[in-house]
Amino acid sequence: MVKGRAARRWWCGGALLVSVLALLWLSGCAEVRSLQPQGLAAERIADLWWFQFFLALPFFLAVVILLLIAIRRHSRGGEVRPRNHGMTMIVWGGAILPALAMLALMSHTIYTLVGVTEPAERAELTVEVQGKLWFWNIGYSNSDETIFTANEIHIPAGEPVALALSSDNVIHSFWVPELNGKRDLIPGVPDGFWLQANQPGTYHGQCAEFCGAQHAKMHFLVIAHEPEEFAQWLEQERQPARMLMEGDENFRGQQVFLGSACIGCHTIRGTDASSTIGPDLTHIASRQTLGAGTLRNVTGNLAAWIVDSQQFKPGNLMPPMPLPSEDLIAILNYLQSLR
Numbered sequence: 001m002v003k004g005r006a007a008r009r010w011w012c013g014g015a016l017l018v019s020v021l022a023l024l025w026l027s028g029c030a031e032v033r034s035l036q037p038q039g040l041a042a043e044r045i046a047d048l049w050w051f052q053f054f055l056a057l058p059f060f061l062a063v064v065i066l067l068l069i070a071i072r073r074h075s076r077g078g079e080v081r082p083r084n085h086g087m088t089m090i091v092w093g094g095a096i097l098p099a100l101a102m103l104a105l106m107s108h109t110i111y112t113l114v115g116v117t118e119p120a121e122r123a124e125l126t127v128e129v130q131g132k133l134w135f136w137n138i139g140y141s142n143s144d145e146t147i148f149t150a151n152e153i154h155i156p157a158g159e160p161v162a163l164a165l166s167s168d169n170v171i172h173s174f175w176v177p178e179l180n181g182k183r184d185l186i187p188g189v190p191d192g193f194w195l196q197a198n199q200p201g202t203y204h205g206q207c208a209e210f211c212g213a214q215h216a217k218m219h220f221l222v223i224a225h226e227p228e229e230f231a232q233w234l235e236q237e238r239q240p241a242r243m244l245m246e247g248d249e250n251f252r253g254q255q256v257f258l259g260s261a262c263i264g265c266h267t268i269r270g271t272d273a274s275s276t277i278g279p280d281l282t283h284i285a286s287r288q289t290l291g292a293g294t295l296r297n298v299t300g301n302l303a304a305w306i307v308d309s310q311q312f313k314p315g316n317l318m319p320p321m322p323l324p325s326e327d328l329i330a331i332l333n334y335l336q337s338l339r
């Protein structure tokens with residue numbers, strides 16, 4: 001009977017271990033997202049993590065060893081009696097050492113918090129980041145105007161970039177694991193944050209606060225360029241689209257766009273489309289994804305998205321647009337010319 005119970009316990013333990021390993025293995029099916037720090041703030045956070053890990057390790061090992069000794073004595077039928085130096089153990093092991101460890105941990109945490117909250121040097125560039133349902137509006141201002149793009153934050157590499165975070169709907173959380181920690185976007189409470197990418201590259205970002213049905217499809221990219229390349233990108237991004245005239249290539253596509261429901265939600269700078277409910281489409285063709293990382297921005301996906309984005313991202317504000325095929329092709333060609 002006792003033997004049967006022990007065997008059952010072994011089986012349960014084995015099954016649990018296999019399930020945990022299977023879960024770890026299956027998690028490899030998800031797209032690989034790196035947690036390797038690639039920026040100043042993320043490095044400080046990783047340092048804190050390792051500090052905490054190595055600080056906790058000896059305590060953990062000591063507790064496990066003491067526990068094993070006690071189990072061994074108990075299983076041999078020996079009596080576990082308090083020793084004379086029990087009090088010393090309690091004072092050192094239960095008070096002094098933990099207090100010192102907590103003090104060290106607290107100091108390092110405060111030091112890291114200060115380091116990740118404010119950039120070491122004043123940032124020259126400030127990027128506006130607005131959390132929407134469910135995408136990100138990204139704004140660049142100069143003395144004349146603020147231009148918007150969506151779901152892609154282009155920055156110069158190797159320098160701190162300030163972010164002005166805001167939300168006019170629900171709470172979102174801005175997170176680029178490789179570059180910095182998380183920062184919530186609280187409606188009505190504009191907040192500052194910053195990023196720095198040590199090297200040019202593309203870094204994945206994700207909303208990290210549940211914000212509704214499509215929270216999981218609220219991705220974004222941080223694209224860090226060499227500073228000169230970034231200046232060129234910004235210069236290009238500032239250019240409005242050209243208002244096309246009859247006889248111009250893609251004129252029909254533009255007219256379909258301006259004559260349909262598209263104009264009720266989107267902006268294409270330079271044309272009559274100036275609504276700000278959905279993402280700005282002035283340079284839509286230069287972006288990598290559609291629907292905040294839902295689909296890759298290629299012709300077939302763009303067509304499917306226009307016809308019925310609800311099948312990819314149910315609940316988003318864009319209604320299905322069942323256009324006649326010639327109109328759809330015209331609008332596709334027009335949108336893909338907006339680079």
Ligand code: CUA
Pocket residue numbers: 131134171172173207208209210211212214215216218
């Ligand atoms: Cu926005 Cu989750």
